[in-house]
Amino acid sequence: MTSLRHGIPALLAIAGMTACSGAPDRKPAATQTATPQPAAPASLSPAHAPAAAETTATVSGPVAETMNSGGYTYARLQTAAGDVWIAAPEFAVQKGDRLTAPLEMPMPNFHSETLKRDFPMIYFVSQVARAGESLSPPAGTASSPAAAAAQPAQVERIAPAPGGISIAEVWAKRKSLAGQQVVVRGKVVKVNRGILDRNWVHLQDGSGSAADRTNDLTVTTAADVNVGDIVTMSGILATGRDIGSGYAYDAILEKAVVK
Numbered sequence: 658m659t660s661l662r663h664g665i666p667a668l669l670a671i672a673g674m675t676a677c678s679g680a681p682d683r684k685p686a687a688t689q690t691a692t693p694q695p696a697a698p699a700s701l702s703p704a705h706a707p708a709a710a711e712t713t714a715t716v717s718g719p720v721a722e723t724m725n726s727g728g729y730t731y732a733r734l735q736t737a738a739g740d741v742w743i744a745a746p747e748f749a750v751q752k753g754d755r756l757t758a759p760l761e762m763p764m765p766n767f768h769s770e771t772l773k774r775d776f777p778m779i780y781f782v783s784q785v786a787r788a789g790e791s792l793s794p795p796a797g798t799a800s801s802p803a804a805a806a807a808q809p810a811q812v813e814r815i816a817p818a819p820g821g822i823s824i825a826e827v828w829a830k831r832k833s834l835a836g837q838q839v840v841v842r843g844k845v846v847k848v849n850r851g852i853l854d855r856n857w858v859h860l861q862d863g864s865g866s867a868a869d870r871t872n873d874l875t876v877t878t879a880a881d882v883n884v885g886d887i888v889t890m891s892g893i894l895a896t897g898r899d900i901g902s903g904y905a906y907d908a909i910l911e912k913a914v915v916k
Contacts, residue, residue, distance in 0.1 A: 715792065716741050716780070717757040723750055727771035727851050731779075732756060742779040746850070755788040762852070781852055812872075814863035818842040818889040818916070825864035827894065828871040831908040835896040839910060841874060842889040845882050855879055858913075860890065875906060878913040889916045 718734035718741070725731070729744045734756060743758045750756065762781040769776065786792045817823050821840035822830070843860035850856045858876040865872030882888055892913030898906040 714760045715757055716743070716760055718755065720750055720752050720754045720756060723752060724772065726769065729781075729851070731769075731772070734758075742776050743782050743785070744779055745782045745785055748785065750785075757786045757790075757792060758782040758784070759792060762849075764852075781849065783847070783849070811867075812844050812846065812861040812863045815843055815887060817862070821889065823864040824860065824862045824874045825866075825871055827874055827910075828865060828908055831894065831896050834894045837894060838891060839894045840889065840891045840916065841876075841910065842887070843874070845884050845886045845888060846873070848882060848884055850881075856881065858882055858890075860888075874908065874910060876910040876913045878915070880913070880915045882915065890914065891916050 716734060716736060718736040720732045721735045721740065722733040723731060725747055728747055730747045730750060731742065731744045732750060734741045734743060743756075745758065758780070759782055760780050761783060763778060764776070764781060765778050767776045767779050768774075784792055817826075818840055821842055824841055824843060827834065827839060827841060841860060841862070843862035845858055846861050847859040848856060855877045856879065858878060860874050860876055861872055863872075867873075876890055876892060878890065878892070880888075880890075890910065890913040892910040895909050895911050896907060898909050
C-alpha cells in the first residue's frame with residue numbers, strides 16, 4: 658500500500674473553509690462537462706464522529722490521466738459510475754495503474770491555481786492503495802489485534818504551553834472558548850498541505866479520549882510543519898463550523914501561527 662498520510666476531518670482548522678479570503682478561486686468549470694461522480698457519504702464528519710471513518714466510501718479504477726502540481730498528484734480514475742478525480746500528496750503513478758482511495762474530502766467546483774484547471778468534483782485523499790494492496794484502517798477504528806497493531810502509537814502526554822490549555826480542555830470548554838484566542842501545544846500527527854491555500858494539521862498532546870476523538874484537534878495554518886514535530890500554536894477557536902459536503906467541526910483552531 659502506498660500510504661500518503663503526512664503524519665484529518667477527518668478535511669480538514671479553517672477560517673471558514675468557504676469564507677477565507679486567502680482561499681484560491683473556486684469557480685465552476687465553464688468549459689468542462691461533469692461526468693457522473695459518486696456522492697460523498699452523508700455520514701462523513703471527520704471532525705468529531707468516530708463512526709464516520711468506518712463508513713467512508715472508497716473508489717477504485719485504472720488511472721486514465723495524471724499529473725503532479727503543488728506537491729500533489731492528481732489522478733483521474735475510470736469507474737463504472739464515471740470518471741473520478743482524486744488528489745493526494747505527491748506519489749509515483751502511471752496511466753493504467755489501478756488505484757483505490759477513500760473518498761475523504763470532496764471539493765466540488767474546485768479551481769487549481771497551479772494547474773490553471775477546474776474540476777467539477779475532486780477528492781483530496783490521505784492514502785492510496787495499488788492493485789492487490791489494502792487501505793490502512795483510520796486511526797481509532799481498529800477492530801482486531803492485527804488492525805490495532807497498524808494504528809499509530811498513543812502520543813505521550815505533552816504539558817500545555819505557558820498560557821495554553823490541553824487539547825482535552827479545548828474540547829471540554831469549547832463553547833465558552835468559541836471566538837477566543839487559544840494556545841495549544843502538541844505533536845503533529847497528520848498534515849494535509851496546500852488545500853484552500855492553507856495547511857490542515859492534526860495535533861495531539863496525550864490528553865482526551867480516542868474513543869470520542871477529544872484527543873485530536875484540527876488546526877489550519879500557513880505554517881509549514883511536519884508529522885512528528887512538537888509545536889505550540891495559537892489561533893481562534895471556532896465551534897459548529899460547517900463547511901459543506903458533509904464536513905462539520907465541533908471545534909477547530911483557525912488561522913493559527915506557530916509560537
